[in-house]
Amino acid sequence: MVETIYRIPDAPRLALLADLHGQDYRLAVNSLKQHQPEIIAVAGDILSRFYLMEDKSPLDTQKRIMPFLCASAAIAPTYLSLGNHEHILDGADLKRIKETGVVVLDNSWIKCGKLVIGGLTSGFCLSYRAFKEFVDFGPDTSWLAEFAAVPGFHILLSHHPEYYPLIPEGIELILSGHAHGGQWRFLGKGVSAPGQGLFPKYTKGVYGRMVVSTGLANTARIPRLFNPTEIVYIN
Numbered sequence: 001m002v003e004t005i006y007r008i009p010d011a012p013r014l015a016l017l018a019d020l021h022g023q024d025y026r027l028a029v030n031s032l033k034q035h036q037p038e039i040i041a042v043a044g045d046i047l048s049r050f051y052l053m054e055d056k057s058p059l060d061t062q063k064r065i066m067p068f069l070c071a072s073a074a075i076a077p078t079y080l081s082l083g084n085h086e087h088i089l090d091g092a093d094l095k096r097i098k099e100t101g102v103v104v105l106d107n108s109w110i111k112c113g114k115l116v117i118g119g120l121t122s123g124f125c126l127s128y129r130a131f132k133e134f135v136d137f138g139p140d141t142s143w144l145a146e147f148a149a150v151p152g153f154h155i156l157l158s159h160h161p162e163y164y165p166l167i168p169e170g171i172e173l174i175l176s177g178h179a180h181g182g183q184w185r186f187l188g189k190g191v192s193a194p195g196q197g198l199f200p201k202y203t204k205g206v207y208g209r210m211v212v213s214t215g216l217a218n219t220a221r222i223p224r225l226f227n228p229t230e231i232v233y234i235n
């Protein structure tokens with residue numbers, strides 16, 4: 001895991017974590033303890049879709065999730081938005097996550113001093129809640145204009161970087177993951193990413209108002225190539 005640092009004018013000192021996918025979180029937590037960010041943004045896919053058992057909560061079958069969230073919340077105020085893998089969480093699971101102290105931003109926002117922090121839920125969660133189908137009919141962007149109109153510096157956690165064109169002006173910083181850096185990276189570009197296909201546009205780095213993390217884990221059957229996992233800091 002590498003630590004990547006970007007400088008964004010007016011932004012708070014924050015950490016961006018994405019795509020933990022239920023894997024070992026100790027390196028990430030040690031890094032957070034060293035850097036002591038003002039806020040921790042977890043931009044989705046803390047879960048893996050594996051280890052699902054019908055009669056058990058995924059928070060019980062994926063045993064690293066709750067300890068990771070507790071550890072993060074003990075370091076700094078932690079905000080979580082829902083990625084595609086979080087479609088398996090139900091209301092009771094989200095309530096348990098909130099009890100760790102982590103703020104769950106499920107198509108919602110919260111004002112903290114000068115910051116207005118929102119979370120744009122993955123379209124996969126919406127379709128799964130409505131139809132039990134794992135497909136992406138797109139996110140619910142209906143609340144974003146109201147969010148953007150609240151005075152302050154707006155940070156939107158949006159797991160899917162391909163949603164970028166849907167996000168209105170007035171949101172200063174968008175934090176994403178999901179692309180896993182394009183899995184293989186050559187000449188600074190990724191090869192393939194979910195939701196973007198071959199030679200994806202948004203895989204790692206700063207794109208205008210959006211910062212994309214390559215994520216903290218690998219869940220694909222093929223290994224990552226020239227594409228280390230990362231934790232992103234914004235100073």
Ligand SMILES: [Fe+2]
Pocket residue numbers: 045083084085159177178179
């Ligand atoms: Fe994802």
